[in-house]
Amino acid sequence: MIRKTKTSGLTAEIRVRRCYSCGSILQDKDPSAAGYVTSEKFNSNEDVLCERCNKLRHFSDRSTSYDFNDDYITVLEAAIKEDALAVYVLNAFCLTGSFLHNIGKFLPEKVLVIVNKRDVLPKQYSDEYLKEYVRKALEKEDIHPLDIILSASHQNTQLNIEIVRDAIVKYREGKSVYVIGAYQVGKSTLVSNLLKYYHNPTNKMIQTIPFPNTSLAVVSVPLDDKTYLYDLPGIYNSKSLVSFVEPQLVKYLIPRTEIKPETYTSKKDQSFLLSNFARIDITEGDRTAFTFYKSNDITIIRCKTSHADETLRDLSNNKDQLSVTKKIKCTADLTEHKISVDGTGDYRIRIVGLGYFDFTGNNQQISLYAPEPIQIIVEKDGTIISE
Ligand SMILES: Nc1nc2c(ncn2[C@@H]2O[C@H](COP(=O)(O)OP(=O)(O)OP(=O)(O)O)[C@@H](O)[C@H]2O)c(=O)[nH]1
Numbered sequence: 001m002i003r004k005t006k007t008s009g010l011t012a013e014i015r016v017r018r019c020y021s022c023g024s025i026l027q028d029k030d031p032s033a034a035g036y037v038t039s040e041k042f043n044s045n046e047d048v049l050c051e052r053c054n055k056l057r058h059f060s061d062r063s064t065s066y067d068f069n070d071d072y073i074t075v076l077e078a079a080i081k082e083d084a085l086a087v088y089v090l091n092a093f094c095l096t097g098s099f100l101h102n103i104g105k106f107l108p109e110k111v112l113v114i115v116n117k118r119d120v121l122p123k124q125y126s127d128e129y130l131k132e133y134v135r136k137a138l139e140k141e142d143i144h145p146l147d148i149i150l151s152a153s154h155q156n157t158q159l160n161i162e163i164v165r166d167a168i169v170k171y172r173e174g175k176s177v178y179v180i181g182a183y184q185v186g187k188s189t190l191v192s193n194l195l196k197y198y199h200n201p202t203n204k205m206i207q208t209i210p211f212p213n214t215s216l217a218v219v220s221v222p223l224d225d226k227t228y229l230y231d232l233p234g235i236y237n238s239k240s241l242v243s244f245v246e247p248q249l250v251k252y253l254i255p256r257t258e259i260k261p262e263t264y265t266s267k268k269d270q271s272f273l274l275s276n277f278a279r280i281d282i283t284e285g286d287r288t289a290f291t292f293y294k295s296n297d298i299t300i301i302r303c304k305t306s307h308a309d310e311t312l313r314d315l316s317n318n319k320d321q322l323s324v325t326k327k328i329k330c331t332a333d334l335t336e337h338k339i340s341v342d343g344t345g346d347y348r349i350r351i352v353g354l355g356y357f358d359f360t361g362n363n364q365q366i367s368l369y370a371p372e373p374i375q376i377i378v379e380k381d382g383t384i385i386s387e
């Protein structure tokens with residue numbers, strides 16, 4: 001767009017480039033100001049969208065499947081428009097189950113990540129490893145958090161709540177705060193813990209409201225006359241066992257107290273059943289120690305592979321067992337994943353929503369059976385080798 005300006009009697013020609021959606025004057029200096037584009041785009045001759053509009057435009061891209069619906073997108077769209085802070089809460093024990101697939105492009109620029117429920121992991125577990133794992137996983141979705149804070153917001157164990165509060169105050173820069181995350185990661189508990197430090201500066205009430213233009217009920221905490229903290233309902237991760245089982249079983253799957261790892265040795269032709277949620281057969285390999293990390297409510301049964309299907313059927317039909325799903329009657333109701341251990345190394349296999357198990361590789365062959373939608377992740381020496 002060419003704008004003509006009269007200066008000191010001369011007609012100067014000033015070339016102004018605008019975002020073709022919102023009309024902001026484009027600039028490549030300040031990412032937080034209106035009209036920002038990368039230098040490359042700024043110097044190109046093409047019509048471009050500013051970064052903010054570019055993000056909004058992606059909302060109409062439905063080429064992949066999302067775990068969240070249009071209502072959630074409407075909320076995040078509002079967050080982007082307000083330049084708000086998103087507080088993205090994860091569950092420390094079930095990180096992979098608490099990632100919201102494909103959410104990256106819908107998030108506002110400012111994202112603070114809280115890895116909650118740190119108390120359910122053994123104390124000796126490395127916090128740095130946890131943060132690094134989260135950082136790497138989020139990078140894949142182009143999410144670059146302002147900070148990653150570990151927390152526990154359980155009534156008996158509280159960790160870093162003040163640090164979370166200070167980070168929110170610092171990073172929100174006077175704007176609203178949207179607390180988002182997967183189902184049951186502890187968002188509302190965290191928010192109610194933060195309320196301990198809260199003095200309502202307005203005459204508005206904390207209340208549950210339908211978020212404008214959506215059917216979502218959100219808890220809305222007035223921060224000042226213009227801004228709010230919103231606690232959003234949790235999103236189901238379709239690849240997590242938590243979304244697959246009957247709702248009354250979720251309390252058994254998600255650990256509430258510190259998990260106690262269980263170690264068993266096993267060899268070729270032996271199997272493990274993790275309640276009736278998953279079956280693990282060792283089809284090749286020398287004696288190996290397997291350490292399981294899962295909710296203390298999930299029973300592990302070790303048996304001969306030749307008896308595994310029968311044992312699974314008995315378990316599924318046992319009315320006294322609380323943590324069994326009615327959706328699985330026998331191995332045929334599960335999908336097989338073949339895991340070939342090529343050589344040696346430290347292996348970790350994650351069954352998303354259920355937990356994980358570790359062992360030292362020594363050319364074992366493993367058949368892992370789990371419900372069809374559930375994601376299985378194989379890591380070797382801390383790096384994901386299949387997912
Ligand atoms: N051990 C432990 N339990 C927690 C923690 N935070 C929350 N919980 C428990 O986790 C369960 C879910 O907590 P909520 O705060 O309702 O989780 P949410 O993310 O708001 O859940 P939705 O809104 O349903 O998605 C409750 O039983 C909490 O007591 C924590 O840090 N540690």
Ligand SMILES: [Mg+2]
Pocket residue numbers: 187188189232233234
């Ligand atoms: Mg909640």
